[in-house]
Amino acid sequence: MPLNTLIEPTVCVVDVSSGGMGGATGHYAKKFDDLAGLYGDTEAFEAMRGDWSERIVYDVSDFRLRSAPGDLAFGVTRMSPGKVGNEFFLTRGHIHKQPDRPEIYYGQKGSGLMLMESPEGDIRIVAIEPLAVCYVPPYWIHRSVNVGSGDLVMLFCYPSDSGQDYEIIARSGGMRARIVDDGANGWKRVENTLWRPRDAATIAALRQQYSDEAGR
Amino acid sequence: MPLNTLIEPTVCVVDVSSGGMGGATGHYAKKFDDLAGLYGDTEAFEAMRGDWSERIVYDVSDFRLRSAPGDLAFGVTRMSPGKVGNEFFLTRGHIHKQPDRPEIYYGQKGSGLMLMESPEGDIRIVAIEPLAVCYVPPYWIHRSVNVGSGDLVMLFCYPSDSGQDYEIIARSGGMRARIVDDGANGWKRVENTLWRPRDAATIAALRQQYSDEAGR
Numbered sequence: 001m002p003l004n005t006l007i008e009p010t011v012c013v014v015d016v017s018s019g020g021m022g023g024a025t026g027h028y029a030k031k032f033d034d035l036a037g038l039y040g041d042t043e044a045f046e047a048m049r050g051d052w053s054e055r056i057v058y059d060v061s062d063f064r065l066r067s068a069p070g071d072l073a074f075g076v077t078r079m080s081p082g083k084v085g086n087e088f089f090l091t092r093g094h095i096h097k098q099p100d101r102p103e104i105y106y107g108q109k110g111s112g113l114m115l116m117e118s119p120e121g122d123i124r125i126v127a128i129e130p131l132a133v134c135y136v137p138p139y140w141i142h143r144s145v146n147v148g149s150g151d152l153v154m155l156f157c158y159p160s161d162s163g164q165d166y167e168i169i170a171r172s173g174g175m176r177a178r179i180v181d182d183g184a185n186g187w188k189r190v191e192n193t194l195w196r197p198r199d200a201a202t203i204a205a206l207r208q209q210y211s212d213e214a215g216r
Numbered sequence: 217m218p219l220n221t222l223i224e225p226t227v228c229v230v231d232v233s234s235g236g237m238g239g240a241t242g243h244y245a246k247k248f249d250d251l252a253g254l255y256g257d258t259e260a261f262e263a264m265r266g267d268w269s270e271r272i273v274y275d276v277s278d279f280r281l282r283s284a285p286g287d288l289a290f291g292v293t294r295m296s297p298g299k300v301g302n303e304f305f306l307t308r309g310h311i312h313k314q315p316d317r318p319e320i321y322y323g324q325k326g327s328g329l330m331l332m333e334s335p336e337g338d339i340r341i342v343a344i345e346p347l348a349v350c351y352v353p354p355y356w357i358h359r360s361v362n363v364g365s366g367d368l369v370m371l372f373c374y375p376s377d378s379g380q381d382y383e384i385i386a387r388s389g390g391m392r393a394r395i396v397d398d399g400a401n402g403w404k405r406v407e408n409t410l411w412r413p414r415d416a417a418t419i420a421a422l423r424q425q426y427s428d429e430a431g432r
Contacts, residue, residue, distance in 0.1 A: 007353035009332050009340045014322075014347045021349075063351060070285070070375055072318050074349060102288050104373060106230075106322075116225050124225045131230045133237070133290060133371075135279060137223035155349075157320060157373045159286055 012063050012074075016108045019078020019153040021061040026075075029059035030092070037170070038092065040178050040192065041085030048084060057082070057089055064160060071160035079112070079144065079152045086180040088187060090115070093143025093175065097163025099206050100138040106155040107132045111148030113179060113187070116140040119206045121197050123177045125189060128154060139206060141168055145179045147187040172196050228279050228290075232324045235294020235369040237277040242291075245275035246308070253386070254308065256394050256408065257301030264300060273298070273305055280376060287376035295328070295360065295368045302396040304403060306331070309359025309391065313379025315422050316354040322371040323348045327364030329395060329403070332356040335422040337413050339393045341405060344370060355422060357384055361395045363403040388412050 012023035032052035039045050062075030082089045093115070096103070105114060107128040114134045116124040118141075126134045128144070136142045146152040169175055173194035182188040228239035248268035255261050278291030298305045309331070312319070321330060323344040330350045332340040334357075342350045344360070352358045362368040385391055389410035398404040 006334055006355050009330070009342050009353055009356060010351045011342050011344070012349045012351070014349060016347065063349075065353075068316075070314065070317050070377075071354065072288075072320055072351075072373065072375065074320055074351075074373075098286065100284075101286050104288060104290055106371065114225070118222055126225050126227050128227070131232065133228045133230060133279075135226045135228070135288075135290070137225060137281075138287065139222050140225060155322065157288065157290075159288065159375060161286075 007065060010063070014076055014108065014155065016153055019059070019076060019109070019151055021063070021076040024061035024063055024075060026062045026064060027060065029056045031055060032057050035092070038090060038174070039084040039087050040174075040194075041087060044085035056080070058091055067160050069159075069161045072157055073160045074155065074157040076108075077144070077154050077156060079146045081110070081146050081149050081151065083181060088145050088147050088179050088181070090145045090179070091143050092166050093141060093169050094164040094166045095139075095141040095168045096158070097165050098161060101159045101162035102138050103136045103142065103156060103158040103162070105134045105136070105144070108153040108155060110146060110150050110152035112152040112154065113145040113147055114142055115145055115175060115177060115179060116142045117175050117177075119198055119203045121176050121195075123175075123189070125177070125179075128152075141175065143169070143175060147179060172198055223281060226279070230292055230324065230371065232369055235275070235292055235325070235367055237279070237292040240277035240279055240291060242278045242280060243276065245272045247271060248273050251308070254306065254390070255300040255303050256390075256410075257303060260301035272296070274307055283376050285375075285377045288373055289376045290371065290373040292324075293360070293370050293372060295362045297326075297362050297365050297367065299397060304361050304363050304395050304397070306361045306395070307359050308382050309357060309385050310380040310382045311355075311357040311384045312374070313381050314377060317375045317378035318354050319352045319358065319372060319374040319378070321350045321352070321360070324369040324371060326362065326366050326368035328368040328370065329361040329363055330358055331361055331391060331393060331395060332358045333391050333393075335414055335419045337392050337411075339391075339405070341393070341395075357391065359385070359391060363395065388414060
């Protein structure tokens, strides 16, 4: 049905220092307590609760007018530095509900990683520093990790109709890899011993959407 | 048809100084001569040819693996400063072949404008400075203009299946507004006297794709 009005052009100004964005249409924040169950060291998590329970670990400001196919959403995410035990702070992570939708992240401040897992359980890790654009291709579960000593700030952009499935990670007992302090001011990857492979039916349901074109 | 291989995650590093991007899959450059017919002052354009013919006015580095619906393309564009007569350097401009596809631009260096025109001929102008994200909504013809004294560098991102129609502007005798020097180190908008409105059939063909959702 034709409309008489178009969407008006907009400008959103990124505040790299605070990790916010002017003109955002949405905002959410994740407190430490919201992240229960994500970290390997549950004792360390419980021990931190006294100080950290209500503190915001990461927050997201986004601009998204609608969920129509073909449109774009974008925004800024900011994550505090820190560790639970020896595991660096991370986001919940997700795969898109439409799993063939990609996402791009653009580093603005701090040192981060994009931790990605395929439906089959293959892991990829990409460093995100300022001026690095990470292309998370279709079908990859993804989560960001702050491996630096200050805030991690990134821009992101994804197709408006992507949707987010945050449960896919919990259903496998977490992502297959954890990112921990290497004891030498860096990070290393360790295996998540609680990780369970997705079953054949789950993989097939995701994979049936792979198209011939995806490999081009 | 299922594939055995996923697309591999990638990182592209933006070089703000040169306006390039590592890891790009494509690149193109527009020389001064390629921009014949875009500027109002054709005499000034001809007079500049001696010095400028082969010089690159703007160039684009992009990352685009495929044109599948739902995927994303992104890149970096760099435009030199300059004027033809009193009119600031600009890009050819386009509407998307799928006109309901938007685009976002993120200023990295310099002072630019996004000059936008609706099918009906309404003009919007948004300033793009570093840290400003401009959302060009569906159905807007758009072109960027360098109103600064140095390079204009921006990131961009658009749906991979957008396509570009560069001819829509030429068919109307240019965009309705031109951006010229205001004589006081700034810019002003003037009317393009050669501009012709799109006819009702052309507007209807674009508008038939507006959906109820577009206004939400």
